[in-house]
Amino acid sequence: MLTEEQVVLHERLGDEEQRLRRLVLKGPIAQTAKAGQFVAIQVQDSSISSFDPLLRRPISLAEISSERDEITLLYRIQGRGTEILARAKCGDKLSVMGPLGQGFSIPKEEELWLIAGGIGIFPLYPLAQSALTQGLTVRIFWGGENQSFLESAGLSSWQALGIPIYLSTLDGSLGQKGLVTEQVLEQLGNPLTSGSQIRVATCGPKKMMQAVTELCKSFRVPVEVSLEERMGCAVGACLGCVCTLIDEAGALIHKKVCQDGPVFRGEEVIWDESC
Amino acid sequence: MSPVDFTTQLAGITLRNPILTCSGTYGFGEEYTAYCPLEALGGITLKGITPLPRLGNPVPRLAETPAGLLNAVGLENPGLEEFIKSYLPKVRKLPTAAIANISGFSLEDYVQLAKVLQKDSGLAALEVNISCPNVKHGGMHFGTDPQSAQEVIAAVKAETDLPVIAKLSPNVTDIVGMARAVQLGGADALSLINTLLGMQIDINQQRPVLANTFGGLSGPAIKPVAVRMVWQVFQAVDLPIIGMGGITTWQDAVEFLLAGATAVSIGTGNFVNPQAPLEILQGIQDYCEQRGLTSVRDLVGLAHKG
Numbered sequence: 001m002l003t004e005e006q007v008v009l010h011e012r013l014g015d016e017e018q019r020l021r022r023l024v025l026k027g028p029i030a031q032t033a034k035a036g037q038f039v040a041i042q043v044q045d046s047s048i049s050s051f052d053p054l055l056r057r058p059i060s061l062a063e064i065s066s067e068r069d070e071i072t073l074l075y076r077i078q079g080r081g082t083e084i085l086a087r088a089k090c091g092d093k094l095s096v097m098g099p100l101g102q103g104f105s106i107p108k109e110e111e112l113w114l115i116a117g118g119i120g121i122f123p124l125y126p127l128a129q130s131a132l133t134q135g136l137t138v139r140i141f142w143g144g145e146n147q148s149f150l151e152s153a154g155l156s157s158w159q160a161l162g163i164p165i166y167l168s169t170l171d172g173s174l175g176q177k178g179l180v181t182e183q184v185l186e187q188l189g190n191p192l193t194s195g196s197q198i199r200v201a202t203c204g205p206k207k208m209m210q211a212v213t214e215l216c217k218s219f220r221v222p223v224e225v226s227l228e229e230r231m232g233c234a235v236g237a238c239l240g241c242v243c244t245l246i247d248e249a250g251a252l253i254h255k256k257v258c259q260d261g262p263v264f265r266g267e268e269v270i271w272d273e274s275c
Numbered sequence: 276m277s278p279v280d281f282t283t284q285l286a287g288i289t290l291r292n293p294i295l296t297c298s299g300t301y302g303f304g305e306e307y308t309a310y311c312p313l314e315a316l317g318g319i320t321l322k323g324i325t326p327l328p329r330l331g332n333p334v335p336r337l338a339e340t341p342a343g344l345l346n347a348v349g350l351e352n353p354g355l356e357e358f359i360k361s362y363l364p365k366v367r368k369l370p371t372a373a374i375a376n377i378s379g380f381s382l383e384d385y386v387q388l389a390k391v392l393q394k395d396s397g398l399a400a401l402e403v404n405i406s407c408p409n410v411k412h413g414g415m416h417f418g419t420d421p422q423s424a425q426e427v428i429a430a431v432k433a434e435t436d437l438p439v440i441a442k443l444s445p446n447v448t449d450i451v452g453m454a455r456a457v458q459l460g461g462a463d464a465l466s467l468i469n470t471l472l473g474m475q476i477d478i479n480q481q482r483p484v485l486a487n488t489f490g491g492l493s494g495p496a497i498k499p500v501a502v503r504m505v506w507q508v509f510q511a512v513d514l515p516i517i518g519m520g521g522i523t524t525w526q527d528a529v530e531f532l533l534a535g536a537t538a539v540s541i542g543t544g545n546f547v548n549p550q551a552p553l554e555i556l557q558g559i560q561d562y563c564e565q566r567g568l569t570s571v572r573d574l575v576g577l578a579h580k581g
Contacts, residue, residue: 002310002549042547051342051495051523055546097310097549230337232344233546237306238299239322239348240337254330254351259306 003027004093008070010086014152019077020119021086022062029098030071033064035127036103036201036226036263039071040234042095043085053081056097058231058258060123060203071098074122074154100234104224104263106130110197111137113221115184115212117204118144121153123226124203128161139164141187143180143208147173180204181211188219200224201263206271213266223266229257236260244270279563280570281556283317283538285515286438286463288399290317290372290538293559293571294528294552297519297542298323298376298402298442299348303362304369310549315556317538318372320466321362323404325378326387328354333486338475343496343521344543345473347487350378350407355388359396367397374440377431378404385427389434401437403428405457406444406469406491418444418469421456428460440517442466443504445497450504454512464515466540467508468501493543495521502534509535509576523547525558532559532571533578 005027013020029039040056063072077086088094104127106112112131114124121142131138140158144150146169158165166183167175176183188198198219202212203226216223232240236259243261245268247253252270255261281292298320301307313319331351338345353361366373375398377388385403392401405418405427417423424441432439441457443450445468454465470491475484501520509516518536522528523544531539544551563571 051547053339054342054344054494054543055339095548230335230339232337232346232543233300233306233549235306235310235549237302238337238346238546239331239351240346242331242334242336242351252330 001028002095002097003029005029005071005096007088007090007092007094010088010090013074013154015148018149018152020152021075021077023073023075023085023088025071025073025094025096026069027071027096028069029096030064030066030069033061033071033099034103035061035064035106035130036123037061037099037101038123038262039073039096039098040100040231041073041085043081053084055232056234057081057085058100058234060226060262061099062122062125063129064126074119076119097234101258101262102260104201104226106134107136107199109136110199111139113139113141113184113198113200115141115180115200115202115204116143117180117208118149119153120202120204120208120226124201125154125157127201128158128163132161132163139166141166141168141180141184143168143204145169146171150174179208181208181215184212184215188215188221202226202266209266210271213269216266224263225266225269226262227257227264227269228262231258234258244272246270279560279568280572281560283571285517285537286400286440288372288438292317292556293532293538294556295320295374295517295538295540296545296552297540298404300542300545303366304373305365307545307549311552314370316371316552318374318399319369320374320376320402320540321366322352323350323376323378324352324355324358324388325350325380326355326384328352328357335484335486336490338484338490340473340475340492341496343492343494344546345475345485345490345492346470347485347490349487355391359391363396372399374398374400374402376402376404376442378407379427380407382427382430386430386434389431392435392437394436398437400440400464401431401435402440402442402466403431404442404469406442406446416444416446418453419447421452424453425456425460428457428462432461438463440464440466442469444469445500445504445520446472451507451511454508454514458512458514462514464517465508465512466517466519467505467536468497468520471497471500493521495523495527497521498527498530502530505531505536506534506579510579522555523551525555525562528555528559529562529574532574533576535576535579537575
């Protein structure tokens, strides 16, 4: 749907050097939204309409509250679009399309492992909430640059969920020093933790998701990945955001990240960018 | 006050109103139905098809520019056979006029497509995209050489009973010469304009942003070029014009009508506001009413008079 959602909270998230923001919008989108879906939000200085920047910005849902009719978007200011979005004030109305795309699937009884790189953590939070509500066991593996980032990007709200958390930082300032995939490998290879049926959902940099997918393949663990691509229409019409998949017959096909994804089965994704 | 008459005659077809959507921005008509009821539109132009399926270009295919968008999708499409099997049955049921868009890399490609796409396919017209390289002639674009453009249109015209709309490329020095050429080829109408060739470089990576290096520029940034071309062709060539290129608001659409477009088509504007076609229609209606015009046809070419 296309709707006007009202800004009810717009604040800095953690250290200012991380350039992270929390935007809470009130409106009808929360009623039908699922974890892994996204919205396409018009970024305009509300005082004057302009076509620069032209396109809507796709932002994943970081929290969905159907009781309060609220969705939460967490984002990093990293370009002209998000710089302008960051100026939206409480009470402003923003033009939002959504919920868009296909979200994560929630397993029925297996254990759900969430593996995040950087701000790829954001769409995994509502997935963790839904899975926990359904009584599943959930663990989170999260890698980031340093302690300041992890704390700014919502570590305390993950700790509040009371689930096992495996942290990695590049500089070792919090958790294990190194890449998140190293901890995933340790746990997958650990008979104590990997005894049950596991499913993985991952979001983060492409290389990280590729590595996670390869790990999962070798341990025969099903994995869902949330892809990112430059989008035009956000509804599957313009074919701007395609990804390459391999179908069951072994043929290379294109799917639209905006409409068929952003969540895909890791095994079907062709990670080579030249396709 | 009497309601404004929106009925539009174009290339022998009657449209409910002069609002169309551009090929490549509206899929095959299913993607936007949750945002804009198709029955409100004069028609939609379908995603361009080629004889064989095409996967198109690698990503990134899009680059945003000031008030504009560069795209290099590379004519990704399911191909003629799959179009007929999987898409045409649904297209027939669309509650608006459907214009097919065809592309080719040789004269034979266009002929093959035109042979199959006829009035009994349930289509309203055939729009011919001539902004492709002719691979048999050293990659010279059909759309930049008047002789090739005329030949393509004549060949298509000879094969189909559908009205033929020639979609012209703005990447030429003489748009009027191109319009005259396709008129000689037998075109029933013109679509003006396709995208302008451009590129963007990422100064951090020090590489082109688009995987294809070059792309077609669309959006508000190209509107003045499009209006100018519609103006020039309207003066010189007696064919109905579908004006397009950056139309995002009703004011943009009125500008094209005043310059000489019989209908207008919305492309990238749909990405900005998926309800743009509806708002544009309403805006044109209000504009006509305020000026006491009873038909949208009265606006066409009005800026040329007096």
